[in-house]
Amino acid sequence: MLSLSREYISFMAAGLGASGLYSPSNDSDMSESCCRIHNLRENFVMADATDTGNPQRKPDWLQIIAIGRNPQYTLARIIVLVALCVFLFHYVLLAVKVDGISMQPTYKNRSVNLVNRWAYLWHEPRRGDVVAIRLAGVHLMYMKRIIGLPGETVAFSDGTVLINGQPLAEPYEKWHCDWTLPPKKLDMDEYFIVGDNRTMPSQNHTFGVVERFRIVGKVLL
Amino acid sequence: MKYLPRIIFLAIAAALAVWLWTVFFPSPEKVIRKQLLSLAGDVSFSPGQNNLVKIAHAQSIADFFATNVVLDLTLPEHPEQTTLGRDEITQAALVTRQQLTELDVKFPDINVTVAPDQNSATADVTVEGNVSGERDAILQEVKFTFQKVDGHWLISRVETVRVLS
Numbered sequence: 001m002l003s004l005s006r007e008y009i010s011f012m013a014a015g016l017g018a019s020g021l022y023s024p025s026n027d028s029d030m031s032e033s034c035c036r037i038h039n040l041r042e043n044f045v046m047a048d049a050t051d052t053g054n055p056q057r058k059p060d061w062l063q064i065i066a067i068g069r070n071p072q073y074t075l076a077r078i079i080v081l082v083a084l085c086v087f088l089f090h091y092v093l094l095a096v097k098v099d100g101i102s103m104q105p106t107y108k109n110r111s112v113n114l115v116n117r118w119a120y121l122w123h124e125p126r127r128g129d130v131v132a133i134r135l136a137g138v139h140l141m142y143m144k145r146i147i148g149l150p151g152e153t154v155a156f157s158d159g160t161v162l163i164n165g166q167p168l169a170e171p172y173e174k175w176h177c178d179w180t181l182p183p184k185k186l187d188m189d190e191y192f193i194v195g196d197n198r199t200m201p202s203q204n205h206t207f208g209v210v211e212r213f214r215i216v217g218k219v220l221l
Numbered sequence: 222m223k224y225l226p227r228i229i230f231l232a233i234a235a236a237l238a239v240w241l242w243t244v245f246f247p248s249p250e251k252v253i254r255k256q257l258l259s260l261a262g263d264v265s266f267s268p269g270q271n272n273l274v275k276i277a278h279a280q281s282i283a284d285f286f287a288t289n290v291v292l293d294l295t296l297p298e299h300p301e302q303t304t305l306g307r308d309e310i311t312q313a314a315l316v317t318r319q320q321l322t323e324l325d326v327k328f329p330d331i332n333v334t335v336a337p338d339q340n341s342a343t344a345d346v347t348v349e350g351n352v353s354g355e356r357d358a359i360l361q362e363v364k365f366t367f368q369k370v371d372g373h374w375l376i377s378r379v380e381t382v383r384v385l386s
Binding site for chain 2: 099100133135136137138139140142193206207208209210214
């Protein structure tokens with residue numbers, strides 16, 4: 001049992017050396033690292049210690065719950081997690097709260113969602129995507145659905161969206177509206193966006209043509 | 222290793238010096254940003270506010286603007302209007318306070334760009350306005366143009382930016 005544990009410890013030490021955490025330069029460092037690993041894997045080696053009569057301190061569960069078995073590793077994990085979260089929620093995802101009824105019933109008022117800022121790194125926005133539209137920044141944005149793509153002509157005829165004169169199937173629109181709007185030709189960097197809730201008069205609904213640079217990302221959920 | 226405490230001390234001292242420099246000599250961006258936030262505070266008013274305070278705030282709004290200010294605003298359901306002069310701004314602020322019971326204006330996003338000559342700047346601002354009795358907030362991107370007059374940054378032009386057309 002003991003020899004097996006030593007093998008296990010040597011294996012772990014080699015692993016640490018490879019990861020740069022431990023360099024087996026001398027024997028004293030080796031013994032320190034072995035102790036550390038021993039503490040880390042207390043449960044594994046506990047049986048050996050009992051067999052050989054070596055007294056072992058029982059793990060302090062409160063300490064383990066609070067800071068883990070090895071505070072250094074816990075600190076390293078915390079730093080990595082914080083850095084990851086900062087990167088993720090600053091550069092990749094934006095947490096947003098829906099304020100308003102223009103995207104009902106798909107997105108309810110005051111619901112929380114995420115915007116993927118990397119969604120359009122490899123392809124352009126597609127029809128049907130729900131996107132976040134920026135104003136001067138990203139603290140307050142519009143949330144709308146893309147129905148018209150660059151170069152297309154968009155019109156409304158008695159509530160039906162016409163793309164280049166052809167009706168567009170919109171399964172997400174649950175409540176029929178009666179909007180009638182003249183055709184609008186989009187430039188090559190323009191998209192036509194509108195909310196899912198079109199029960200109000202068109203004058204009271206924020207929608208229209210938006211330039212590509214204002215599309216921040218795709219709403220995830 | 223014996224130099225490590227000195228290096229740390231020097232780094233802290235340098236960081237402190239930089240921070241103090243920015244406090245006593247703020248950059249134009251910081252000054253303009255602070256000024257816009259003050260403007261938002263002065264434009265806002267609550268129903269319980271004293272009339273004298275309302276008038277004082279309305280008059281202080283004009284201090285943010287140059288004498289030859291141009292307002293070019295196209296708000297939803299409101300006609301385009303251009304007002305010249307600080308007196309008109311004060312008058313408009315007073316009228317707004319008489320017509321509305323409550324107005325809460327916030328600038329959640331402010332992007333300031335200072336011209337190379339350091340005498341003019343533009344600020345793209347997201348304006349969020351909550352009017353009493355209205356369910357939805359007014360959301361508008363506004364561009365402020367600043368001119369440096371006698372060492373003070375004053376707003377010389379305000380124009381709305383069309384996000385959706």
